[in-house]
Amino acid sequence: xxxxxxxxxxxxxxxxxxxxxxxxxxxxxxxxxxxxxxxxxxxxxxxxxxxxxxxxxxxxxxxxxxxxxxxxxxxxxxxxxxxxxxxxxxxxxxxxxxxxxxxxxxxxxxxxxxxxxxxxxxxxxxxxxxxxxxxxxxxxxxxxxxxxxxxxxxxxxxxxxxxxxxxxxxxxxxxxxxxxxxxxxxxxxxxxxxxxxxxxxxxxxxxxxxxxxxxxxxxxxxxxxxxxxxxxxxxxxxxxxxxxxxxxxxxxxxxxxxxxxxxxxxxxxxxxxxxxxxxxxxxxxxxxxxxxxxxxxxxxxxxxxxxxxxxxxxxxxxxx
Amino acid sequence: xxxxxxxxxxxxxxxxxxxxxxxxxxxxxxxxxxxxxxxxxxxxxxxxxxxxxxxxxxxxxxxxxxxxxxxxxxxxxxxxxxxxxxxxxxxxxxxxxxxxxxxxxxxxxxxxxxxxxxxxxxxxxxxxxxxxxxxxxxxxxxxxxxxxxxxxxxxxxxxxxxxxxxxxxxxxxxxxxxxxxxxxxxxxxxxxxxx
Numbered sequence: 001x002x003x004x005x006x007x008x009x010x011x012x013x014x015x016x017x018x019x020x021x022x023x024x025x026x027x028x029x030x031x032x033x034x035x036x037x038x039x040x041x042x043x044x045x046x047x048x049x050x051x052x053x054x055x056x057x058x059x060x061x062x063x064x065x066x067x068x069x070x071x072x073x074x075x076x077x078x079x080x081x082x083x084x085x086x087x088x089x090x091x092x093x094x095x096x097x098x099x100x101x102x103x104x105x106x107x108x109x110x111x112x113x114x115x116x117x118x119x120x121x122x123x124x125x126x127x128x129x130x131x132x133x134x135x136x137x138x139x140x141x142x143x144x145x146x147x148x149x150x151x152x153x154x155x156x157x158x159x160x161x162x163x164x165x166x167x168x169x170x171x172x173x174x175x176x177x178x179x180x181x182x183x184x185x186x187x188x189x190x191x192x193x194x195x196x197x198x199x200x201x202x203x204x205x206x207x208x209x210x211x212x213x214x215x216x217x218x219x220x221x222x223x224x225x226x227x228x229x230x231x232x233x234x235x236x237x238x239x240x241x242x243x244x245x246x247x248x249x250x251x252x253x254x255x256x257x258x259x260x261x262x263x264x265x266x267x268x269x270x271x272x273x274x275x276x277x278x279x280x281x282x283x284x285x286x287x288x289x290x291x292x293x294x295x296x297x298x299x300x301x302x303x304x305x306x307x308x309x310x311x312x313x314x315x316x317x318x319x320x
Numbered sequence: 321x322x323x324x325x326x327x328x329x330x331x332x333x334x335x336x337x338x339x340x341x342x343x344x345x346x347x348x349x350x351x352x353x354x355x356x357x358x359x360x361x362x363x364x365x366x367x368x369x370x371x372x373x374x375x376x377x378x379x380x381x382x383x384x385x386x387x388x389x390x391x392x393x394x395x396x397x398x399x400x401x402x403x404x405x406x407x408x409x410x411x412x413x414x415x416x417x418x419x420x421x422x423x424x425x426x427x428x429x430x431x432x433x434x435x436x437x438x439x440x441x442x443x444x445x446x447x448x449x450x451x452x453x454x455x456x457x458x459x460x461x462x463x464x465x466x467x468x469x470x471x472x473x474x475x476x477x478x479x480x481x482x483x484x485x486x487x488x489x490x491x492x493x494x495x496x497x498x499x500x501x502x503x504x505x506x507x508x509x510x511x512x513x514x515x
Contacts, residue, residue, distance in 0.1 A: 069347075072347075073347035076346075076347060077346060077347030077348060085481070085483045087346065087347070087348070088346065140348055140351070183485070185481065185482045185483060186482075256481075256482055257480050257481075257482075260480050274424070274480070275424055275426055275427075275476075275477070275480055276424070277420070282348065282350060282351075284347045284348055285347060290340070290345065290349040290350065291350075291407075291408065293408070293411065294408070294409075
């Protein structure tokens with residue numbers, strides 16, 4: 001469904017309103033027919049956002065033949081526990097998140113520690129659109145056109161010291177804006193981390209938008225990380241702090257269940273999650289219909305040629 | 321009354337069909353159907369187990385009339401739950417299925433619950449009840465074991481993400497329902513209704 005014309009932005013290719021109108025019609029007819037308290041239970045529509053455009057140029061080096069996951073699914077099926085544990089919770093409750101003013105402080109082992117305003121961050125480097133596969137540790141995947149630039153551009157700007165080995169990402173944790181913080185599932189704030197080489201890899205994207213629009217709040221607005229060769233939870237959302245350290249940072253999921261969520265968490269079909277196999281995945285919105293068989297999961301989510309050298313000599317079955 | 325309960329009990333299935341037709345089964349329809357049917361199998365299990373305490377409290381045998389149907393609906397939703405998993409997660413590969421059952425405790429528990437429900441469903445007829453006599457009641461006490469394996473299945477499924485709020489509610493309900501079977505508490509319940 002893609003041409004190689006970089007001027008063609010994805011929002012032109014996947015019109016998200018076409019089928020929604022039809023469905024609204026069916027639904028209002030149904031609501032009339034039921035006319036009772038059960039109607040909401042029979043319809044699970046999430047609220048619509050009011051998106052702002054974000055100009056980005058498609059980077060042909062980061063394309064994929066996979067079919068894009070619809071905007072609707074990308075923005076209504078999310079894991080963002082700050083807004084609740086259900087997949088539909090973020091779309092329903094993230095509207096309380098204040099994405100402006102917003103600053104990100106970069107600190108720790110860097111020559112130039114700095115706190116940057118979101119507007120400054122948006123202008124730090126040219127905005128690219130990249131299409132990445134996103135594989136969740138739970139066994140499902142999407143294909144998403146993200147807008148942002150390589151995290152390495154920001155890291156080079158602050159100049160990591162020679163002693164810096166790891167990068168820690170800390171997400172916002174504010175009870176007033178995030179109803180999910182009432183649950184003590186995670187020791188808030190959410191923390192994730194990468195080894196410095198992974199953070200500097202050109203694939204690692206500092207992300208501000210998707211589908212040519214500013215990130216919807218449920219997707220981690222206003223700025224997040226996207227690391228396509230690792231399970232989705234490595235890609236921290238709504239980041240307020242980036243810290244360079246010498247020690248391996250303790251990640252949120254790693255603290256809760258180290259056997260299930262290792263520090264590296266590279267997508268790896270050979271290493272099972274204790275509760276399910278990782279050999280296959282279910283592609284969200286698969287065009288073959290809802291009973292489509294699962295697809296094979298690829299090593300490093302198919303990004304092996306760009307990342308495998310970083311893990312040379314490591315036993316990835318042990319260092320999962 | 322029975323017919324009303326029958327149609328009410330079909331509502332969760334109607335809902336899934338309806339959501340399917342309106343393309344509204346979430347982004348992950350298979351997961352949605354699996355979880356929904358699993359939840360309803362558990363709800364009907366609780367309802368089935370609630371009939372005896374209700375009989376004791378209300379001092380009315382009327383409740384027992386609905387018990388079989390509710391139990392069969394639990395089995396019905398468990399069948400869909402299991403069938404979808406066998407088909408779309410295991411691709412009808414029985415070898416792979418058994419490997420999963422042995423390897424993953426939460427699946428072991430789910431599988432045991434499902435398998436144990438089968439003899440109960442098969443012997444749910446009046447004919448079987450008469451034929452088995454006293455042994456029928458003994459056999460159907462397996463439901464207490466199923467309550468435990470089913471809740472463990474759900475609990476361990478949620479434990480990895482520490483997301484235990486909902487499953488705790490079911491665990492409390494099932495514990496209370498099972499406590500009603502303790503002879504001492506049984507006596508208290510039926511005494512209350514006699515005064």
